[in-house]
Amino acid sequence: xxxxxxxxxxxxxxxxxxxxxxxxxxxxxxxxxxxxxxxxxxxxxxxxxxxxxxxxxxxxxxxxxxxxxxxxxxxxxxxxxxxxxxxxxxxxxxxxxxxxxxxxxxxxxxxxxxxxxxxxxxxxxxxxxxxxxxxxxxxxxxxxxxxxxxxxxxxxxxxxxxxxxxxxxxxxxxxxxxxxxxxxxxxxxxxxxxxxxxxxxxxxxxxxxxxxxxxxxxxxxxxxxxxxxxxxxxxxxxxxxxxxxxxxxxxxxxxxxxxxxxxxxxxxxxxxxxxxxxxxxxxxxxxxxxxxxxxxxxxxxxxxxxxxxxxxxxxxxxxxxxxxxxxxxxxxxxxxxxxxxxxxxxxxxxxxxxxxxxxxxxxxxxxxxxxxxxxxxxxxxxxxxxxxxxxxxxxxxxxxxxxxxxxxxxxxxxxxxxxxxxxxxxxxxxxxxxxxxxxxxxxxxxxxxxxxxxxxxxxxxxxxxxxxxxxxxxxxxxxxxxxxxxxxxxx
Numbered sequence: 001x002x003x004x005x006x007x008x009x010x011x012x013x014x015x016x017x018x019x020x021x022x023x024x025x026x027x028x029x030x031x032x033x034x035x036x037x038x039x040x041x042x043x044x045x046x047x048x049x050x051x052x053x054x055x056x057x058x059x060x061x062x063x064x065x066x067x068x069x070x071x072x073x074x075x076x077x078x079x080x081x082x083x084x085x086x087x088x089x090x091x092x093x094x095x096x097x098x099x100x101x102x103x104x105x106x107x108x109x110x111x112x113x114x115x116x117x118x119x120x121x122x123x124x125x126x127x128x129x130x131x132x133x134x135x136x137x138x139x140x141x142x143x144x145x146x147x148x149x150x151x152x153x154x155x156x157x158x159x160x161x162x163x164x165x166x167x168x169x170x171x172x173x174x175x176x177x178x179x180x181x182x183x184x185x186x187x188x189x190x191x192x193x194x195x196x197x198x199x200x201x202x203x204x205x206x207x208x209x210x211x212x213x214x215x216x217x218x219x220x221x222x223x224x225x226x227x228x229x230x231x232x233x234x235x236x237x238x239x240x241x242x243x244x245x246x247x248x249x250x251x252x253x254x255x256x257x258x259x260x261x262x263x264x265x266x267x268x269x270x271x272x273x274x275x276x277x278x279x280x281x282x283x284x285x286x287x288x289x290x291x292x293x294x295x296x297x298x299x300x301x302x303x304x305x306x307x308x309x310x311x312x313x314x315x316x317x318x319x320x321x322x323x324x325x326x327x328x329x330x331x332x333x334x335x336x337x338x339x340x341x342x343x344x345x346x347x348x349x350x351x352x353x354x355x356x357x358x359x360x361x362x363x364x365x366x367x368x369x370x371x372x373x374x375x376x377x378x379x380x381x382x383x384x385x386x387x388x389x390x391x392x393x394x395x396x397x398x399x400x401x402x403x404x405x406x407x408x409x410x411x412x413x414x415x416x417x418x419x420x421x422x423x424x425x426x427x428x429x430x431x432x433x434x435x436x437x438x439x440x441x442x443x444x445x446x447x448x449x450x451x452x453x454x455x456x457x458x459x460x461x462x463x464x465x466x467x468x469x470x471x472x473x474x475x476x477x478x479x480x481x482x483x484x485x486x487x488x489x490x491x
Contacts, residue, residue, distance in 0.1 A: 003036050003037060004036060004037045004039060005034065005036055005037070005038050005039070005075050005076060005316070005319075005320045006039050006041045006072070006073065006074045006075050006076070007023070007038065007039065007040050007041060007074060007075070007076045007077075007078060007316065008040075008041050008042045008043070008044070008068055008069065008072055008074040008076070008077055008078070009040070009042075009043045009044070009078045009080065010043075010044045010045075010065040010068065010069075010077065010078065010079050010080060010081050010088075010091055011044070011045060011065075011079070011080035011081040011082065012043055012044075012045035012047070012050040012051065012054070012080075013045075013050075013080065013082075014304070014305045014308075015080050015105055015132070015305060015308045015309060015312070016043070016045070016050075016078075016080040017050065017053065017054060017305060018304075018305030018306050018308065018309030019078060019080070019309045019312050019313070020040065020043065020054050020056070021054070021305075021309070022306070022309045022310070022312075022313055023038065023040050023313070024040075024055060026313070030313060030316075030317060033317050034316070034317045034320035034321060035320070035321065036320050038316070038320070040056075040059050041059065041060065041072050041073075041074055042059060042060040042061070042062060042068050042071075042072050042074075043056065043059055043060075043061055043062070043068075044061070044062040044063065044064065044065040044067075044068040045063070046063055046064075048061075048063060060072070065081065065087060065091050066087070066090070066091060066094070069091060069094060069095055069100075074100055075100065075101060075319075076100065076101045076102075076103055076316060076319055077091070077092070077095040077100050077101070077102050077103070078103045078104070078312060078316070079091060079092050079095075079102060079103070079104040079105075079106060080104070080105055080106075080312075081106075082106055082108070083106070083108065083109065084106075084108035084109050084111070084112045084113065085109070085112070085113070088104075088106055088109055089109055089113055089117075092104065092106075092109070092117055092128075093116075093117065093120055096117060096120040096121045096124055096126055096128070097120055097124060098124070099124050099125070099126050100126065101126045101127045101128075101129070101319050102117075102121075102126075102127070102128050102129070103129045103130075103132075103312055103315040103316060103319070104128070104129075104130055104132070104133065105130070105132035105133050105308055105311070105312065106130075106133060107130075107133040107134060107203070107206040107207050107210060108197075108203075108206050110128075110130055110133055110206070110210055110220070110327075111205070111206040111209040111210060111220065111222040112222060114128075114210070114213070114220050114327065114328065115219060115220060115332065115335075117327070118326065118327050118328065118332055119332055121327065122326075122331065122332060127319060127323070127324065127325070127327070128327040129315035129316075129318065129319060129323075129327070130210070130315070130327060131311040131312075131314055131315050132308045132309075132311035132312045132315070133206075133207070133210060134160065134207040134210055134211055135160070135207070135284050135286060135298065135300065135302055135311075136162075136284065136300065136301050136302040136303045136304060136307040136308045136311065137300045137301050137302075137304075137306075137307030137308065137310050137311055138284060138286060138298045138299070138300040138301075138302065139298075139311070139314065140211065140286050140288075140298050141210075141211075141214060142314070143288070143296070143298065144211065144214045144215050144288070144329065145214060145325055145329045146325070148288065148290055148293055148296065149329075150292065151290030151291055151292050151293050152290065152291045153215040153216060153256070153288060153289065153290050153291075154255065154256050154289050154290075154291065155253075155254065155255045155256070155287075155288075155289040156208070156211050156212065156215055156252075156253070156254040156255075156286065156287070156288055156289075157251060157252070157253050157254075157276070157286075157287045158251065158252055158276075158284065158285055158286035158287060159249055159250065159251060159252075159276060159279055159283075159284050159285050159286075159302075160203070160204045160207045160208065160252045160284055160286070160302065161198055161201075161203050161204045161207075161250060161284075161302070162190065162281070162282035162283065162284060162301070162302040162303045163185060163190055163191045163192075163195060163198040163199070163203075163282070163303075164198055164199060164201075164204070164229075164230050164250040165249065165250070165279070165280065165281060165282065165283065165284070165302075166185055166190050166191075166281050166282050167181050167182060167185055167191070167199070167230065168230065168233065168238070168247075168248055168249065168250065169280040169281050170184065170185070171233070171235055171238055172238050172242070172247070175235055175239075176235065177234065177235060178230070178231065178233060178234065182195065182199070190282055199229050199230055199231050200227070200229035200231065201227040201228055201229040201230070201250060201265040201266070202227060202229075204227075204250060204252045204265045205222060205225045205227045205252070205265050206222065207252065208225060208252035208253075208254055208263060208265060209221065209222040209225060209263070210328075211254065211286075212254040212261060212263055213328045213329075213335070214328050214329045215254065215288070216254070216256055216261055216336075216338065217329065217330055217334065217335060217336055218261060218335060218336045218337070218338040219335045219336065219337050219338070220328065221261075221263070221338075221340050224261075224263060224339070224340025225263040225264065225265060225340065226263070226264040226265065226266070226342075226343035227264075227265045227266070228265065228266035228267065229250070229267075230250050230267055233248060233267055240392065241269055244269070244458045244459070245271060245272055245456035245457075245458055245472070246269040246270055246271055246272060246277075247269075247270050247272060247277045248267050248268070248269060248270070249267070249268055249270045249276055249277065250265070250266070250267055250268070251265070251266070251267075251268045251270070251276070252264075252265045253265075253268075257341060259339075259341070260338055260339040260340060260341045261338050261339075261340055261341065262340070262341040263340050263341075264343055269425075271425070271456070271472050271474075272456070273454075273456075275287065275297055279299060282301065282302065282303065282304070283299060283300065283301060283302065284299070284300060284301070284302030285297065285298065285299045286298045286299075365412065365414035365415045368414075369408045369409075369411075369412055370397075370405060370408060373404060373408060375397055375401045375404060375405055375408070376397065376398060376401070377395050377396070377397055394459055396426075396428065396459075396470070425472055425473045425474070426458060426470045426471065426472065426473055427470070427471060427472075427473045427475075427476040428468055428469070428470055429468070429469055429471060429476065429479045429480060429483065430466050430467065430468040430469075431446060431466070431467050431483060431487060442467070443462070443467060445486055445487070446467055446469075446483065446486070449482050449483060449485075449486040450469070450471070450479060450482060450483075452482075453478055453479075453482050455471055455472075455475045455478060455479050455482070456471065456472065456475070457469045457470070457471060458470040458471060458472070
């Protein structure tokens with residue numbers, strides 16, 4: 001670039017104010033690392049009161065961002081207005097068209113119009129930089145495009161939304177309901193007045209679409225992502241998950257298969273001993289799997305004034321140094337058009353829990369359509385009702401029968417239930433022998449042996465000749481080895 005970089009900032013909200021403050025307070029460090037002078041030429045915001053909260057000595061102020069762009073001669077536009085279209089999109093298209101680089105945190109705009117903007121940028125020989133659009137202060141985009149660029153990526157899993165993570169964490173700790181905790185989050189500034197994008201999983205979907213494109217070298221495909229939010233999560237769900245050895249987290253998952261890309265956002269039962277489970281509050285965590293580097297973990301603040309401003313400044317310094325990396329890691333013509341896998345085709349092992357009315361005939365009504373449709377049911381466990389009105393019923397089916405099972409349950413008019421909960425990461429282990437359940441000490445020995453190896457038991461089922469347990473799939477081989485040794489079955 002030149003020895004002087006002129007910057008304009010559109011939007012003086014939480015992030016925009018943080019960027020202005022950082023440019024002023026860290027100017028010396030920023031200029032040394034950028035190896036050039038940095039000048040904040042102008043800022044724009046429709047709310048004039050925001051200007052008074054900032055120290056803007058030699059910086060022009062505009063209430064109209066488009067007028068700011070036309071009346072100034074800037075090298076870099078920092079777009080922090082937000083929104084997938086409208087003023088933000090028009091501003092960025094105009095800036096790129098006239099050869100001005102764009103730095104943005106606008107994940108919605110990139111998820112919906114990223115390819116269109118990239119096309120304009122390539123034609124004008126300028127850049128779109130978007131480190132702040134995913135993960136706040138976590139340099140995940142830089143890691144995928146630069147630090148780990150020599151790897152082929154197979155999977156990305158993460159907690160991408162601090163609002164949802166905070167809500168689920170607080171529900172677990174306070175035992176309060178969703179709406180109560182949401183109101184608390186809004187008072188503290190962790191949730192927007194209109195939190196729909198966050199709690200419905202859309203925000204996570206936007207971020208996942210961007211990372212998928214960069215990691216897998218494909219055209220961005222937000223519409224192909226299966227998205228579920230956390231609005232229907234109750235404390236009862238969190239409590240049951242805890243009993244089974246899990247926490248509930250809203251995850252974004254992108255996985256490369258042999259045929260396509262699997263992209264999904266939904267509440268997930270995460271084992272308590274997992275890294276994902278340990279990250280609480282407003283923090284984000286992202287796990288990336290590469291063929292040479294293996295698993296890499298990134299943890300940090302996913303939102304907020306200073307973390308996001310830090311990512312914005314990083315992009316500004318890169319541009320000042322002359323970085324010419326395409327927004328999605330490759331030129332448009334090199335991005336593949338890859339289909340997104342349908343959620344119905346997702347294969348895994350599952351258990352199903354139904355909260356049903358506690359009365360005669362309910363169990364028969366549940367399993368009748370499964371029997372008629374050749375769905376094999378293995379373990380079945382029903383708990384004693386705590387209120388005399390409803391109870392939860394757990395059973396296992398083969399992974400290939402999950403979709404069919406869910407459809408049959410939802411269509412079954414003979415029963416009513418509050419919720420279906422599934423888990424794909426479980427395996428069954430059994431010990432079998434005539435009169436086993438009547439032999440003193442067998443049950444204790446089995447459970448004690450598993451406990452010594454820190455193997456959590458999720459579900460227990462017994463009979464005269466068999467004791468079966470569900471464990472995390474990753475513990476399967478260890479559990480088999482332990483029980484073989486305990487009951488001297490090696491030979």
